Structures are given as C-alpha cells and as structure tokens.
Amino acid sequence: MAQRDQEIIDIKADSTESRRDFLLLATTTIGAVGAASLAWPFINSMNPAADVLALATTEVDLAPLKPGQAITIVWRGSPVFVRYRTEAEITAASAVKMNELPDPQTDEARVKKSQFLVVVGICTHLGCVPLGQRPNDPKGEYGGWFCPCHGSQYDTSGRIRRGPAPRNLDVPPYVFKSDTTLLIG
Amino acid sequence: MRKNAIVRWIDHRLPVVNFIEKDLIGYPEPKNLNYWWNFGSLAGIVLVVMILSGLFLSMHYTAHIDHAFNSVESIMRDVNGGWLIRYIHMNGASLFFVVVYIHIFRGLYYGSYKSPRELLWMLGVVILLLMMATAFMGYVLPWGQMSFWGATVITNLFSAIPVVGPDIVTWLWGGFAVGNPTLNRFFSLHFLLPFVIVAVVLLHIVALRIHGSNNPVGIDIKNDSDFIPFHPYYTVKDLFGLGIFAMVFAGLVFFSPNLLGHPDNYIPANPLATPPHIVPEWYFLPFYAILRSIPSKLGGVLAMGSAIFVLFLLPWLDRSKVRSATFRPITKILFWLLVVDVLILGYLGGKPPEGWYVIFGRIATGWYFLHFLLFIPLASWFETPHALPTSINLSIKEGTATAIASAKKKGVR
Ligand code: HEM
Ligand code: FES
Numbered sequence: 001m002a003q004r005d006q007e008i009i010d011i012k013a014d015s016t017e018s019r020r021d022f023l024l025l026a027t028t029t030i031g032a033v034g035a036a037s038l039a040w041p042f043i044n045s046m047n048p049a050a051d052v053l054a055l056a057t058t059e060v061d062l063a064p065l066k067p068g069q070a071i072t073i074v075w076r077g078s079p080v081f082v083r084y085r086t087e088a089e090i091t092a093a094s095a096v097k098m099n100e101l102p103d104p105q106t107d108e109a110r111v112k113k114s115q116f117l118v119v120v121g122i123c124t125h126l127g128c129v130p131l132g133q134r135p136n137d138p139k140g141e142y143g144g145w146f147c148p149c150h151g152s153q154y155d156t157s158g159r160i161r162r163g164p165a166p167r168n169l170d171v172p173p174y175v176f177k178s179d180t181t182l183l184i185g
Numbered sequence: 186m187r188k189n190a191i192v193r194w195i196d197h198r199l200p201v202v203n204f205i206e207k208d209l210i211g212y213p214e215p216k217n218l219n220y221w222w223n224f225g226s227l228a229g230i231v232l233v234v235m236i237l238s239g240l241f242l243s244m245h246y247t248a249h250i251d252h253a254f255n256s257v258e259s260i261m262r263d264v265n266g267g268w269l270i271r272y273i274h275m276n277g278a279s280l281f282f283v284v285v286y287i288h289i290f291r292g293l294y295y296g297s298y299k300s301p302r303e304l305l306w307m308l309g310v311v312i313l314l315l316m317m318a319t320a321f322m323g324y325v326l327p328w329g330q331m332s333f334w335g336a337t338v339i340t341n342l343f344s345a346i347p348v349v350g351p352d353i354v355t356w357l358w359g360g361f362a363v364g365n366p367t368l369n370r371f372f373s374l375h376f377l378l379p380f381v382i383v384a385v386v387l388l389h390i391v392a393l394r395i396h397g398s399n400n401p402v403g404i405d406i407k408n409d410s411d412f413i414p415f416h417p418y419y420t421v422k423d424l425f426g427l428g429i430f431a432m433v434f435a436g437l438v439f440f441s442p443n444l445l446g447h448p449d450n451y452i453p454a455n456p457l458a459t460p461p462h463i464v465p466e467w468y469f470l471p472f473y474a475i476l477r478s479i480p481s482k483l484g485g486v487l488a489m490g491s492a493i494f495v496l497f498l499l500p501w502l503d504r505s506k507v508r509s510a511t512f513r514p515i516t517k518i519l520f521w522l523l524v525v526d527v528l529i530l531g532y533l534g535g536k537p538p539e540g541w542y543v544i545f546g547r548i549a550t551g552w553y554f555l556h557f558l559l560f561i562p563l564a565s566w567f568e569t570p571h572a573l574p575t576s577i578n579l580s581i582k583e584g585t586a587t588a589i590a591s592a593k594k595k596g597v598r
Contacts, residue, residue: 126338129458
C-alpha cells in the first residue's frame with residue numbers, strides 16, 4: 001500500500017501533471033458546452049410554437065365607421081384600436097410640440113390615412129388594455145386613452161403623455177387594400 | 186440504543202429511528218422560546234396541506250383556456266367535496282403567507298438573521314421568493330379576469346429589462362399575449378415548485394440544526410440549565426398553536442371562504458377588457474405599492490425586486506453584536522415603525538394610484554428602504570444596548586427586566 005502511494009506521488013511530481021490538468025480541463029469544457037447546448041432545445045421549446053407564429057393577418061371593413069367612432073379588432077390574440085378621428089382630434093394631435101412628448105413622434109409618422117388611427121391596444125407599461133374605445137369611457141386629459149391599471153394617459157395620436165408607460169402605443173404593420181378595407185399584419 | 190432487534194437491524198443500515206430520536210425528539214431547544222417560535226413548524230404543516238389539497242385539485246383541473254374556468258366551477262359544484270378542497274387550497278395559500286410573514290418579522294425582531302444564522306436566513310428569503318412564484322402561478326390557473334390580468338401585468342414586468350426584455354416576455358408567454366401556452370406551463374410549474382420549496386425547507390432545517398434555534402433574549406445556550414428537549418415540551422406547544430391556527434383556518438373556509446379573494450376572479454378571463462381596478466392578492470400588495478410609487482417602468486420593477494433583495498443583505502447591514510431587539514432601544518422602535526410602514530404599503534397597494542395615495546406611497550416606499558439601508562446600519566453603530574442577561578436560565582428565573590438590572594449591577598455586558 002505504502003509502495004503504491006509512493007508511486008502515485010511520483011507520477012504527480014512528474015511532468016505528466018500538466019498533461020493531466022489539460023485533459024481534465026478539456027473534458028470539463030467539452031462536457032459543459034455539451035450540457036449547455038442540450039439545454040437550448042428545452043429553453044427554445046418555450047418560445048412561440050409554429051402554429052402561434054402562423055397567426056398572420058386580420059382584415060376589417062371600416063366602411064360602417066363614422067367620424068368620432070372607434071372599433072377594437074383582435075390581431076394575434078391582442079386588441080387593436082382603430083379610431084376614425086374627427087378634424088378637431090387630428091389638429092390637436094399634430095399641434096403638439098415635440099418637446100412636450102416623453103416619446104417624441106409626429107402624428108404624421110403614426111398614421112397612413114390621417115383620419116384612421118390604428119394602434120395596438122396594449123398599454124406599453126405593463127400590458128393592460130386602456131379605456132377610451134367606448135363613448136362613455138374615460139379618455140384621460142388628452143382625449144385619447146386612459147389606462148386604469150397605473151394611470152397612463154395617451155393622446156389622440158396614441159402617444160404617451162403622462163404616467164408610467166415608457167412608449168407610445170405601438171403601431172402594428174398594416175395596409176389599406178382599398179379606401180376602407182384594412183389589412184393588419 | 187433501541188431494544189427491539191428489528192429496529193436495531195434497520196438502524197444499523199438506515200439510521201432513520203436514530204435520526205428521529207436524536208434530531209427531532211431529543212433535540213435540545215432553548216427553554217425560553219415564546220409563541221412567536223410556533224410559526225416555523227406551522228409553516229411546514231401548511232406546506233403539507235397545500236401539497237395535499239393541490240394534488241387532489243389537480244385530479245379535476247383542466248389546464249386549457251377553454252376549460253380551466255369551467256373545470257374550477259365543476260370542482261366547486263360537481264366534484265364531491267370539491268368546494269372544500271378548493272377553499273382549503275385558496276385560503277391555505279393566504280394563511281401560508283400570514284404565517285410566513287409573522288415568521289419573518291419574528292426573525293427581524295429577535296435578530297435571528299445574525300451570525301451564525303446568515304445562510305439560514307437567506308434560505309428563508311429564497312423560500313419566500315419561491316412561494317411568491319408558486320402562489321402567483323396558482324392564481325392564474327382558475328382563468329378568471331384577475332388571473333388573466335394579474336398574469337399580464339406581472340409577466341410584463343420583465344419587459345422593463347433593457348434590450349432583451351420583450352423577447353423574454355414572449356418566451357415566458359410562448360406567444361404574443363398571455364394565452365394557452367402560458368396557462369399550460371404555469372400549471373406545470375405550479376405543480377413542481379412546491380416540491381422545490383420542500384427541498385429548500387430541508388436545507389433550511391439542516392442549517393437550523395447546526396447552531397440551533399435563536400431565542401427571545403438572543404444569547405447562546407451556555408449550559409444544561411438553558412435548554413429542554415424538543416419532545417414533549419415543544420411538540421405540545423406547537424400542537425396547541427396548531428389547534429388555534431386550525432380554528433382560524435376552519436373559520437375562513439366554512440364561514441367566509443371568499444373574504445380574502447377578489448370577486449372579479451369569478452368572471453371568465455377576457456383578453457380584450459381590463460377590469461377597471463386590478464389588484465393582486467393581498468399578500469403582494471406592499472410590493473405592488475412599491476412598484477407603483479416609482480414613476481418609471483424600469484425603476485419601479487427594480488425597486489420592487491430590491492425590496493426583497495435587501496433582506497439578503499440584512500445580516501451585513503446590521504453590525505450590532507446584540508441579537509434581540511429587547512436589548513436594543515432604538516432598533517426596537519425602528520422595528521415597530523417598519524411593521525406600521527409595511528401595513529401602510531399594503532393598504533396603499535389596494536388603492537387606485539391617484540392623488541394622496543401616490544404621495545403617501547412614495548413616503549412609505551422611501552421609509553422602507555431607508556430602514557434597511559440607513560437607519561438599521563446607523564442604529565447598529567450608535568445605539569448603546571442594554572446589558573445582556575448572563576444566561577437564558579437566569580433571564581427566565583428573574584424575568585427579563587430584573588435580569589437586565591442585576592446584570593447591570595454586576596457590571597456584566
Ligand atoms: C406552496 C404551495 C402552494 C401554494 C402557495 C399554492 C397556491 C395556489 C393558489 C393561490 C391558487 C389559486 C386558488 C384560487 O384562487 O382558485 C392555486 C390553485 C391551484 N393549485 Fe396550488 N398552491 C400550492 C401547491 C400546489 C400543489 C403542490 C399542487 C398540485 C399538486 C397545486 C395545484 C393547484 C391547482 C390544480 C389549482 C387550480 C384550482 C383552483 O384554482 O382552485 N397547488 N394554488
Ligand atoms: S399597464 Fe397601463 S399604466 Fe400600467
């Protein structure tokens with residue numbers, strides 16, 4: 001036994017020590033990389049599945065809408081607000097100075113036809129649906145939308161004016177297929 | 186050593202009986218523990234109640250957005266005794282937090298987080314975090330309006346993380362909004378996490394066993410006259426406490442099962458309409474108040490996280506060698522102010538974020554952080570603690586007040 005211990009010590013003292021260290025390090029590294037790359041498919045399995053991603057587009061007919069009215073459409077499981085804005089609302093939205101806005105953006109940059117404002121109806125704070133679509137809803141001080149969750153207020157261009165939300169309401173990708181047919185997505 | 190040959194045979198190979206005798210029944214405990222020390226074992230019992238009631242609920246529950254709400258209603262109306270099992274699970278979750286919060290404040294008052302129990306304390310904070318995650322995901326399962334919107338708001342907290350935030354949220358949801366994939370994974374995790382909690386609780390107990398329980402005067406056990414065996418003394422005391430607890434529990438379950446819940450959760454989830462006033466379950470309200478008092482999205486999220494994270498640092502923020510606040514005149518006052526502050530935060534968290542509520546919310550949030558980051562460190566430097574009693578035994582014989590006086594006379598510190 002003592003004889004063997006001696007041998008082991010001898011081997012350690014030898015120059016092979018660095019070779020062993022290298023082999024150990026290499027094995028550990030390969031093992032760790034292997035384990036990490038095996039973890040990825042599992043993590044990735046929690047990302048949206050193909051059928052969820054395939055939910056592409058939604059088409060709506062805006063012909064029945066009159067100035068001052070609004071409708072809510074479901075796109076990819078989320079509400080999209082379409083508001084047929086009055087002349088007064090459009091002028092109010094474009095009159096705002098950029099330095100008054102927490103997230104500066106001109107009204108023209110947010111619409112394709114100035115009478116129709118199309119925005120994703122999800123508060124950019126923590127995801128509640130702001131009020132302001134129905135005639136008797138509170139619309140906040142800026143005449144747009146009011147989020148009941150933590151009090152964010154949006155204007156008639158869907159831009160954040162006051163409250164904890166960091167960004168303007170998102171504008172989804174959309175095209176007008178005709179004067180009144182809207183294709184979202 | 187046991188007489189019974191079979192027991193001896195087994196113990197020689199698997200020392201379970203030995204463990205029970207040495208580490209549970211005969212374990213020496215300080216003999217001056219008061220009723221605040223009941224809440225640890227109580228928390229363990231409630232955890233078992235949650236796992237058992239949850240297991241039976243899961244036999245009838247369907248984790249699908251089209252069926253979840255109805256399956257819970259069927260548990261309430263059709264399943265034999267289903268209403269009882271669900272009300273036990275629902276109110277058990279609330280009482281779990283009551284018990285654990287008391288347990289935590291006990292530790293804060295008596296300095297149980299101090300050396301050599303820092304890791305014990307930190308494991309406790311980990312348990313609190315796991316409990317919060319479990320309860321949050323459980324509340325999503327019945328798929329009512331509060332379930333849905335609570336899930337939306339809380340998962341959106343992660344979108345505050347710079348750059349990768351939105352991708353993380355999509356990953357958490359498994360879609361572009363809270364939906365069926367979200368409900369499914371929340372059910373899986375809600376089933377798993379309680380067992381992770383059990384594992385951390387075991388570590389918590391291992392850490393406890395090394396240096397034993399702290400006690401109301403916060404001094405170490407010095408000799409045989411300072412302790413008594415766990416059984417029968419504390420088994421009986423814990424059982425008595427359990428009896429009282431069971432009465433409160435039964436009172437809630439049978440007479441007012443929805444007292445602590447929100448009526449909106451009996452409305453099926455509607456992804457297109459947020460209820461006018463959404464609030465989390467009561468046990469999250471203080472943290473929710475902190476979230477809302479910071480007028481920036483990332484700031485609010487960071488503040489809420491820090492409110493718990495600061496507890497991890499507490500053992501090092503408090504420099505005092507004296508554990509129990511009984512002997513620390515300033516810390517004692519600070520402790521009670523913190524209790525009031527957290528109650529105020531809880532009250533404000535349930536109010537709409539307008540006018541004075543916001544102002545008071547900011548003051549109370551400020552106080553919470555100042556308590557841990559400024560007042561406690563300062564107090565631990567500058568306050569002069571009372572002289573400590575010479576032993577646990579003496580502190581009982583003479584009563585704490587006279588023990589302080591006599592120790593002063595003898596000049597013992
Ligand atoms: C740490 C322990 C646990 C906590 C704090 C907890 C908390 C909760 C909460 C707050 C709810 C929502 C109750 C409601 O409002 O309806 C819930 C529901 C549920 N839990 Fe748990 N739970 C725990 C353990 C478990 C376990 C271990 C299981 C499964 C084995 C489970 C299965 C369920 C099921 C199926 C539901 C949905 C039915 C319902 O909503 O009543 N739970 N849980
Ligand atoms: S989610 Fe709209 S203000 Fe917080």
